[in-house]
């Protein structure tokens with residue numbers, strides 16, 4: 001069984017995605033509450049983003065996770081719905097503006113592999129919560145894993161200094177185990193690094209196939225040469 005305290009990989013700067021695409025919707029009513037559970041970042045909101053932290057809620061619903069935000073106790077940027085929720089398979093919830101520091105990691109903790117051990121990780125990170133009961137019987141769905149990877153690629157494309165993808169358990173091993181031993185970390189890592197399940201990446205790849213069109217075909221207008229690849 002995998003150990004969530006070991007979950008980390010770094011994003012290679014030479015394969016940063018050229019595009020950012022994410023199906024996200026504001027959680028209903030969250031725009032009226034995010035201000036009281038987020039803080040102005042002490043670093044530049046673009047160049048200062050160095051890490052993205054993967055969490056699991058240990059609860060059964062998106063609403064349960066958001067109630068913590070409404071209470072002003074904790075916060076996160078995105079929430080990935082569980083498989084028994086209507087939004088599963090459709091989109092993820094946006095819960096706080098990325099430009100704000102959300103409260104998802106204790107200020108006192110750090111890890112030497114994450115921006116050389118700096119504390120106040122919330123100020124240089126983004127937080128993703130995946131809705132999961134954290135029990136052996138509640139598996140993470142493929143869609144949840146793939147959308148979590150999509151969020152990371154979206155952020156990777158937007159934030160030039162984003163390097164570290166890390167679990168909450170690695171940052172705070174004495175208090176936290178999320179996203180847990182059942183989170184498919186290796187699959188997730190492969191999806192992030194390869195762009196598998198990324199529809200825009202697939203469309204771009206299909207478009208570049210236009211270069212491979214057989215030049216001997218006389219019925220092709222050069223300006224429309226891409227069309228046969230869509231048949």
Ligand SMILES: [Zn+2]
Nearest residue numbers: 055056168178
């Ligand atoms: Zn967590």
